[in-house]
């Protein structure tokens with residue numbers, strides 16, 4: 001996941017003939033199950049010896065949306081502090097009708113802003 005971010009930013013930098021990447025803003029959906037600390041760590045490693053080296057990574061977490069097919073219930077989760085949350089895909093149950101909820105939003109990881117330094 002992080003390598004894809006780095007690749008996209010490098011392509012972007014190349015397209016704009018940028019000399020250096022100064023800052024990268026990304027939004028991580030809750031259900032990507034990415035740990036921002038790990039993303040930062042890998043980012044630092046992957047950015048080495050590229051125009052991205054030394055750039056600042058700003059991570060914003062986005063709360064996901066769950067929806068129920070049976071009753072149309074829309075909700076989010078408060079499982080954020082559960083330590084097991086990052087290691088397995090949890091199953092969410094609808095509070096209204098006890099059906100399994102499906103993930104509607106929050107599986108995406110997007111680059112929202114890139115600051116470049118032109119030569």
Ligand SMILES: [Zn+2]
Nearest residue numbers: 068071094097
């Ligand atoms: Zn329901």
